[in-house]
Amino acid sequence: MTVAGTVEVPAFAKRRPMSLQRSASGGMTSELTPAGSASGDPQVFYFGVFDGHGGSDCADFLREELHNYVEDAMKLFELQSSLARKSTTKGWPSSTGTLDDRPSEEASKASGKESLDAIETHKPPGLKPLKPPELGTKAPANGANGKKELIDSAPPVKQSTSVSKAEELERALVKDWKELVGGYFRRFKPEYFSRAAGGQGHQTEKDVLAKRNSFGDIPDKVKDGLGIETVLEYAFLKADYDFVSAQVGKQDEDPVRADKAINDNDILGHPSRTDKSIGGPKRFKGGSTCSIVLISTPTPSPFWHPSSPSSLITAHVGDTRILLCDTATGQAVPLTSNHHPSLPEEATRLRRYAATFVTDSFGEERMSGLANTRAFGDMASKRMGVSAEPEIRRVELSPAEYSFLVLCSDGISGHLSDQEIVDIVKEAKTPEQAARDVTNFATEVKSDSDNATTLVVRLGGWERRSEGGLGSLGTKEMRDWRRSESMDPRRGRT
Incomplete structure (x- = not known):
């Protein structure tokens, strides 16, 4: 459910970084x-x-x-x-995670250089600076190609x-x-x-x-x-x-x-x-x-707006699954791991x-x-030791960086790979239809009667969901074969 x-x-x-606005006097004022x-x-x-x-x-x-x-x-x-x-009262949390006082009026004025530094310029893939990995910040995947997709967990x-x-x-x-x-x-x-x-x-x-x-x-x-x-x-x-x-x-x-x-x-x-x-x-x-997801935006624009950044936090217990779809590559990005003895x-x-x-x-x-x-x-x-201590991950989402979010039970993820789930969603016109398509396909190809539940959430890159990588074609041949096998009347015979 x-x-x-x-x-x-x-x-x-x-x-978000301060933006510069022109005042009535002709100068520049900084406002969030x-x-x-x-x-x-x-x-x-x-x-x-x-x-x-x-x-x-x-x-x-x-x-x-x-x-x-x-x-x-x-x-x-x-x-x-x-x-x-920032308040004049000491002890108010700032955006940098430290405690400080309200900055002076001179310090609060943004310069032209600060504004330019706040602009995120486009960089081709592979040019991002490398940094050493941190323990506990990676999530294993079970993608269709057998490779592990990894995602960093942002600091609190x-x-x-x-x-x-x-x-x-x-x-x-x-x-x-x-x-x-x-x-x-x-x-x-x-x-x-x-x-x-x-x-x-x-x-x-x-x-x-x-x-x-x-x-x-x-x-x-x-x-x-x-x-x-x-x-x-x-x-x-x-x-x-x-x-x-x-x-x-x-x-x-x-x-x-x-x-x-x-x-x-x-x-x-x-x-x-x-x-x-x-x-x-x-x-x-x-x-x-x-598995729950909380999404917060720094501006009044909703998180599904193509130009809106947002912060996403997942709290997860068990083997229900949360996936993101990367807009640029079309790859499934898992945010949870199955809490099994393995x-x-x-x-x-x-x-x-x-x-x-x-x-x-x-x-x-x-x-x-x-x-x-x-x-x-x-x-x-x-x-x-079977506790409800959640596995928590925080992800900062840039505008249109991800196309959609999928939450599903193990009746889905236990029979379909992460990439298959994502590719099925890409072919749907609406998130509601996508959730039905994923559930129906999993029900067709699986052989048991486990509960199958899917929830699809539209993100900023929804309109571009089929542009990255191979679109929905990466697993299409495999899905077509699995559907034909499920229709075989001799299926399950020994």
Whole structure:
């Protein structure tokens, strides 16, 4: 199932360079392009795809409530807009990620040279300066040509300095998980939580430590803070905690199991304190994958406008998939990886806590019968490390750099390559038709009855989606062959 709409959260897009405008007196004045809503921010768009297993209770809960958790977390962490003008009050986050005062009137005037530097000139492919790769900033792909497509993850933007309040919220949530489940969560270290809360550190906290290790002393202008990545991680873990704890106080559908102790499935806690209104009337032991996308623009122009830049953030759990289509090359660019035991990062994370994997009859590794090592729900597997800690990636989109965005369940990505999915979308006239075409094709060629869900989102390069690379012809021969094979009446015979 999918969801699409807007959410009431502060903008997280990077501010654009100042533009020069001619004043009435004939001089040049520097002004930022203003935001166009009552709150001063352009709207933030929210897209998501959820794939439930063992039932739909958890997926239904995420579809109806996850965006509310995100909105509430933004308020709790006191996130400020990344587009706000610099204030005279110290401690306001700037677009560069440092804390400073309002610049003087002389300093705020943009010169002609600054304006020229802000212009991005066209460069042929291959002329971009090379830079060393950073750990954890790449996403593996399973493209049709067998090659791995890679994309950089942009650094976070600091939007809040309420670090002490954030640490209090983070510590409380980590403690709740430790008391409710134990096991894996006794040594749980969320990636974007501060070290004081038992995590791996806020991104800016990591930057401070890196500078200390490199230069000895921390520069005075570098201070700790946090961005939307920390808030998304908190929202995911909080939503999962509320759902799992709600199931503890419910009666099991099986009357024999219902007579067993509450902690029979390694879930501890106090049933009387749980919210039984979450989910159905009976205890739900299944779960759901989740992939959401937030898109924020620095100007009132919508993100699908060809001249509009934007910032995109993905938060992903499980094996649902998010893809971009590069306008210039026509290539599929994956933003997520499948959280399966076969993923080296996941295997390393879980084996650290003595988790064991088994191989099924199809040669796929599983953990306690689950293919996903990260998921919402799945209360019986929480103690072994099946958590809802999201994989988060931030991408800065230049105007018309990408043609469209695709979110799909494993009923699509498990049977079609990334490039096949993208090429099918290129042939459609509208995003709605494209989503139907992808789902219909996957349903035709696959042999099982897994859920197939697709959501296509138009981006700035939509009108040029067939210009890059081979257009939609790169996988056309393969798709035609697969369709003809699916129509063969002898298909599936041994």
